[in-house]
Amino acid sequence: MSHVVVVGAGLSGLAAACHLVGDGHRVTVVEREDVPGGRAGRLTRDGFTFDTGPTVLTMPDLIDRPLRAAGSSLAERLDLTLLDPAYRGFFADGSTLEVRHGHEAMRAEIHRECGSLDAAAFDEFVIWLRRLYLAEMGSFIDRNFDRPTDLLANPRAAAQLLAMGGFGRLGPMIRRRFRDERLHRLFSFQAMYAGLAPDEALSIYAVITYMDSIEGVYFPKGGMRAVPEALAGAAADAGAEFRYGTSVTELVRDSSGRVRGVATDDGEQLASDAVVCTVDLPTAYRWWLPDVRPPRAVNGLLGGNYSPSCVVWHVGVRGVADGKAHHNIHFGHQWSEAFDDLLKRGTLMSDPSRLVTMHSLDDEEAAPEGHSTLYVLEPVPHLEVGSIDWEAQSTRDMMRERLLGFLQESGYPTDVVTEELVTPADWRDQGMAAGTPFALAHTFPQTGPFRPNNIDRRVPGLVFAGSGTVPGVGVPMVLPSGRLAAQRVDQMLGRPA
Incomplete structure (x- = not known):
């Protein structure tokens, strides 16, 4: 049985661990904190418990996927409440608008607050968002790329994204559709999740608006911290070993440069066939790969756009x-x-x-x-x-x-x-x-096949996961990142993906 070490029990590492243990690997997760979560952490003080990381949970099926890989399920591990409204927007003129769950409820909110023309525009917007999501998710988000030309592996999807204006700018696209300025903000502020101003973000990132405004925003019983607890519990029950309160101090490499395991702060070396590293990508190169020049600037690690x-x-x-x-x-x-x-x-x-x-x-x-x-x-x-x-x-x-x-x-x-x-x-x-929890911005040269890859062929045996690599920043994107990392491990070890 092959042994894989996962560095970090954040959401991407936990998703990777679930998929890896489900694929039959022996898995050890090394986490410096005493609990799982990573950036989705917690703070307990004076009778209060705070979720310190992401606060918005969408697309719960992307949590269900790694849970099922580990032999469990969302229904078994999490009790989710649909938040309606998903958001309440407060504007400088004293007015409010709510992001309601469901097409009809949101249309009624827009009709009441913004008028019939914008309500009708919302109908067309929803159709466009669904088409965008379907064209984008399988071909552009939830897949590994070996080279930029891989984007053309599904020319129909690429052509569809282009025809839909997916590579235009989000802010102007929203302004063309709606008259009320408040809707411009309510349907484009999500660009900030991608690290960009709405007028600079690609329209493909309206997929975040789709996740929030159409699929809905949820909250798990026990707080956002319940999500990493559920993933860690499923991975552990399936056989993964967790070492909390333990820090990785270096990647152990042989004379050829191949990663053979990790060294920890308690003086132990954990030998492995592969390592999944979820440390922020530029930091991983600085800490543990000082002899390896980071990928070229277009991939964001040299003068990158954070x-x-x-x-x-x-x-x-x-x-x-x-x-x-x-x-x-x-x-x-x-x-x-x-x-x-x-x-x-x-x-x-x-x-x-x-x-x-x-x-x-x-x-x-x-x-x-x-x-x-x-x-x-x-x-x-x-x-x-x-x-x-x-x-x-x-x-x-x-x-x-x-x-x-x-x-x-x-x-x-x-x-x-x-x-x-x-x-x-x-x-x-x-x-x-760069002191940002949102990693590299999703500019065009740092998006999709141009984003830093989750493997560096100069360092065999090492796979990256998390917001600095594909597919990108935030929940739920780091969950597919863990699955894509597990797929890379299988490829490295000559197993069917």
Whole structure:
């Protein structure tokens, strides 16, 4: 039986472990933290439990896939609640719009708030989004590429994406379809998940809008942390071994350069036939492959284009907010101009849009009775743009006061019991290149077959997974990343994929 070591028990590593153990490999997962999750982590303090990573869960079938590979299922491991509304949008003019689940409910919301023309436009938009998703998922997202020309392996899908305007720009495409400016924002802010301003993002990333607005947003009982717990439990029950509280210090390579295992901080060497590495890709090269020149700049690792970072303020407060949903997006007056601050000038947004997630509304374990958890996210420049000194206590204090003032103005409770502020410097210290948890931006030269590959043929025996490689950033994309990594391992070891 072949032995595969998976470095990191984040979502991509756990998905890889599920697929690998299901394929008959002996699997050892090495994780530096004491619990699974990686970027989908948790923080427990003063009676509050915070989900510290992704807050939006879509496409649960992509969680079911690795669970089934390990002999389990979504129905067995997770209890999901559909969030309706998925988001509540608050606009600078005092109005609100909700992203409702289901075509008819969302159409009614648009008709009531924006008028009949935009409601009719939404009908056509939904048809376009579904066609885009079907053309894109199998041929462009959920597959391995050996070379850019592999995109032409399915010329019909490539031609369809081109004919649908998938390689145009998202922002202008949304503006052509809808009259109400609020819909421009509500259907394009998802470009930020891909690390780009809506006017710079490719229209293919409207697939994220499809996942949110059409397929629905869910919340698991027990919080977002229940997702990695479910995947880890399924992999362990299928035979995978987990070593928590253990850090990998180096990749063990033989004289030919082939990876033969890993060394850990407890002095042990784990021999293996292959290693799946989920460390942020540029960081993996810097830490463990200093003798290997990273892939060329077009693949983003030399002068690459990184996604913006963010500040996240986890706050446990006394009180419960009225009129707020699980996910709340507060849009500023500005839109395109604010992205210029973030992406070009490298400064804080002069008029920012922010996300506030209240897990405690649907997670009874998150906060004591009569209290709330607030997850407050503001996009900020990554560390290679601008000159904000996130190491300075004065900068952290300024950011805290800025977010506290926003919460007060927006009607949230602000009697703080406990808190944790996470900045780009903290993301960097966790091993995330450029201090961003969103990895390389999905510019055209860093998308699909042009994104850094999950193998480097100069380092046989090593496979990458996670948001820095294919298919890309975020939940649910890192789940297929784990499956694609497991497929690569099978190919390396001469087994049927």
